[in-house]
Amino acid sequence: MQAMTVSAPGGLDRLTPADRPDPGAPGAGAIRVALHGSSLNYHDLGIVLGRMPSDDGRIPLADGAGTVEAVGEGVDEFAVGDSVVSCFFPDWQDGTPTIGDFSRTPGDGIDGFAQSHVVLPATAFTHAPKGYDAVEAATITTAGLTAWRALVVDAQIKAGDRLLLLGTGGVSIWALQIAKAMGARVAITSSSDDKLERAKALGADFTVNYRTDEDWGQTVFDWAEGGVDHVVEVGGPGTLAQSITAVRVGGHISLIGVLTGVSGEVPTAALMGKQARLQGLIVGSRREQQEFVRALDATGIRPVIDRRFPLDRLADAFQYEMDGSHFGKIGVEW
Known part of the structure; x- marks a missing residue:
């Protein structure tokens, strides 16, 4: 399985392709997602440049969106073919904030979404807004x-x-x-x-x-x-x-x-x-993301994507972010 990883101590020149084992079939309560898009955030940039500590070989990107390929036992919220988008805090489901660090944030404390497939708990995703492509959907996770x-x-x-x-x-x-x-x-x-x-x-x-x-x-x-x-x-x-x-x-x-x-x-x-x-404040809970998706479906708002890069040009995408000339979001797709 193809992925992009960043090696210590960080830097755009240390962002390279890598082969990772396929995650396989989902177990109980999990879903397998074929990822197709992400978007860049300054938090991601901090990880890639080594300004924020992370493990050597970390797969970056907190935002991820794609299509459900398989569902595990007990999952009834999603079905094969559904468009889904990740959650920034996969363990913060509802209620007032209880998490004050990034130890379980994708692309930081755990591997992120710069890869082709993931198997994660179904609660780490929500449905994507209707009619959004993967890059558009990924922009809701963080920003x-x-x-x-x-x-x-x-x-x-x-x-x-x-x-x-x-x-x-x-x-x-x-x-x-x-x-x-x-x-x-x-x-x-x-x-x-x-x-x-x-x-x-x-x-x-x-x-x-x-x-x-x-x-x-x-x-x-x-x-x-x-x-x-x-x-x-x-x-x-x-x-x-x-x-x-x-x-x-x-x-x-x-x-x-x-x-x-x-x-x-x-x-x-x-x-x-x-x-x-x-x-x-730091982003929000899964429940708040679900409410946001309902609002987007009701209003028809579409995100502003300044430019899209292929995944193998992720370093170029981050350089574009560093240049500061973008308006809205920078997308990555594959």
């Missing part, structure tokens, strides 16, 4: 579900709410699409005017180029006439102060990214003055 949880589960957005999204990567573009489907008004930032125009075409109500407007937090605060209700904060310490400026008194900030670093100062006085809720 899509993160946006859904931030806005719908935690922030509980409603029509008329005002949102701030940072950048035009996978999570932010998913959040833009979800927010507009729910009737919210959205401001979004980027360093590229071309990307801001593309965001407008997807429904963004207000755009800010943070390279030309150093006080973009205040600009967004003024646009929202007293601050936004919610911020999807993907930058981390380098952008958090501006996000606090942009949010309204009593607003909500979802802290989901560390693109500007993993630690830094928090302007505590400003946060206290805003009486805002700053909430960290």
